[in-house]
Amino acid sequence: MLIDVRTVSINNMKALTRSSLTSTNGTIGGTINQFIWNWQGQSVTVVYETLGQGTPVLMLPAFSTVSTRAEMASIARSLSSQFQAIALDWPGFGQSDRLSLDYQPILYRQLLKDFVSSVFSTPIIIVAAGHAAGYALQLAKDCPEAVLKLVLVAPTWRGPLRAMGASKGLASAVRNLVRSPILGQFLYKLNTTSSFLRLMYGRHVYVDANLLTPEFIAAKREITQQPGARFAPAAFVTGRIDPVENRSEIIECIQSLSIPILVILAENAPPISKGEMEAIAILPEVRSVRLPGTLGIHEENSSGVAGAILSFILNRG
Secondary structure, three states: OEEOOOOOOOHHHHHHHEEEEEEEEHHHHHHHEEEEEEEOOOOEEEEEEEEEEOOOOEEEEEOOOOOHHHHHHHHHHOOOOOEEEEEEEEOOOOOOOOOOOOHHHHHHHHHHHHHHHHHHHEEEEEEOOOHHHHHHHHHHHHHHHHHEEEEEOOOOOOOOOOOOOOOOOHHHHHHHHHOOHHHHHHHHHHOHHHHHHHHHHHHHHHHHHOOHHHHHHHHHHHHHHOOOOOHHHHHOOOOOOOOOOHHHHHHHHHHHHOOOOOEEOOOOOHHHHHHHHHHHOOOOOOEEEEEEOOOOOHOOOOOHHHHHHHHHHHOOO
């Protein structure tokens, strides 16, 4: 079922976005916790944050060079009056450990299973953005008793190089270069300059270029400058942590589930990404909502996304 919802126009997003970035100083404004996880004998500290009380809503940020739970801040605050919002930083991103691991799908699938089984004693709702959507779907398939409902926000499954048609061999070569001690640091630095980040945001993350202020870009760049910051983003950009190999895997996973699923389509997403979203949205198993925005819709149009999520999980309309 496809519904057209335009709660917030692009022109009204500026104050909302600035608030989500600055008022919480990189957090969602809740209680910060640590989940100590063991991966192949390596201890990994995963940082997560809780806000509010009620049925748990686990919020999974999109994978990106600047991925952080703070991008879910405004949505978390909107939900926290009626639910308990929980947002985490994926291993290798945000304030979680950024170790020199071989970041790959099996790592994130296992992390999500272990986190959910350890932290929650009741079934949860999941809100997943970008690549996180594929991991949320897999969790719901593997652990159906753990998930009540799913919200997939601008879901994607191909990393930037894969989306541009790069071969697996080329992507692997690029990833190995970025992981190398000296050249890798130099390449990563080139791809995290303020000018490059602004270019990428303007191309496919935000619609309103007026939001890309020097302060905004500086805050995003700070995320990229932590020790060990290049390893997980290199895996994302080169497709190493793509949750599936092809679209049919996503569709088959959705069709195997019996829980309610909402897909939020970003109207201004790049053509390839939007095509993938549309292919999911037409499935009879899901409810779909269209909103203004592109791949960063969950942060730029947080009010519209939060409204759609609340209507869905409260069974309105």
